Amino acid sequence: MKNDLEKLAHKWVKSKTEEVDTQGEYYCQTRDVFEARNNKIPEMLVNKGMDEGLAYLIYSMIGELGNNSFDHNLANWPNVIGIFFNVEYDGESGMAVIADRGLGVLNTLKKAAPNLNNDEEAVELAFTKKISSRILENRGNGLKFVKNNVMDKNLVLKFHSGNAQVFINHNMEIKHTGDRLNGCLAALYF
Amino acid sequence: MALESYNIKDLPEDELIEIDFEGVKALTPSWADEVITKIAQKFKNTKLVNTENVTVQATLKTLREYSDLKI
Numbered sequence: 001m002k003n004d005l006e007k008l009a010h011k012w013v014k015s016k017t018e019e020v021d022t023q024g025e026y027y028c029q030t031r032d033v034f035e036a037r038n039n040k041i042p043e044m045l046v047n048k049g050m051d052e053g054l055a056y057l058i059y060s061m062i063g064e065l066g067n068n069s070f071d072h073n074l075a076n077w078p079n080v081i082g083i084f085f086n087v088e089y090d091g092e093s094g095m096a097v098i099a100d101r102g103l104g105v106l107n108t109l110k111k112a113a114p115n116l117n118n119d120e121e122a123v124e125l126a127f128t129k130k131i132s133s134r135i136l137e138n139r140g141n142g143l144k145f146v147k148n149n150v151m152d153k154n155l156v157l158k159f160h161s162g163n164a165q166v167f168i169n170h171n172m173e174i175k176h177t178g179d180r181l182n183g184c185l186a187a188l189y190f
Numbered sequence: 191m192a193l194e195s196y197n198i199k200d201l202p203e204d205e206l207i208e209i210d211f212e213g214v215k216a217l218t219p220s221w222a223d224e225v226i227t228k229i230a231q232k233f234k235n236t237k238l239v240n241t242e243n244v245t246v247q248a249t250l251k252t253l254r255e256y257s258d259l260k261i
Contacts, residue, residue, distance in 0.1 A: 042215070046229070046251075056215050056243075057244050057248060058242075059216055060218045060245045062222060064219065130255075130256045130257070141219040141220070141223060141257055142218075142219060142220055144219075144255070148255075171220050
């Protein structure tokens, strides 16, 4: 079930523009749609037995990931506007997937850090380092917030942007992949 | 931002500002950095109270580590 959701998101990001599913239940064209759906997540998680503190933490992390997509691609979406978003939870374990077909981390951060050479350097900056830039205003801390919480709560995050793949549990690993993904795909396992 | 514009704009910089998180269910760094960090930078006597909520703790930790929140 869980891997299927991640595969669906991967396929959604990699599809040709004319073949992207924008009619399905996982598609959020606008921030309003995304936030309305995310606002229902804490209650769903708590009703299935999750501690309320963790439920709202997951909600907050999803909010940062989804809003990153809308903030950083505002008026610059390369083709399909919006994100793929869904959460599954069976009372014991679950996952949230947020994906976009946007500019990706490297293109976004290059505005603030033009010396970045590749996707791996870009995701390392995004997840681990303070970014001093008026260009990004105060939008540069969402991924660090997610990383800190994943490590503190023993969760798992898989993040893919461009040719960089990030895996976070107690540690963070960044590796190069030949499977290029234009945009971002975040899969949060809890 | 309405808070900053209308309620505290004209206060002296040594005014005691108390930000109370009682009843907060979720806080995120993108919002908090726009409001709490900026208030704390402007008003040196800013106090944060009732910060026990998990998301409040996590957000403040992130802003202290990666942004300019010094309190």
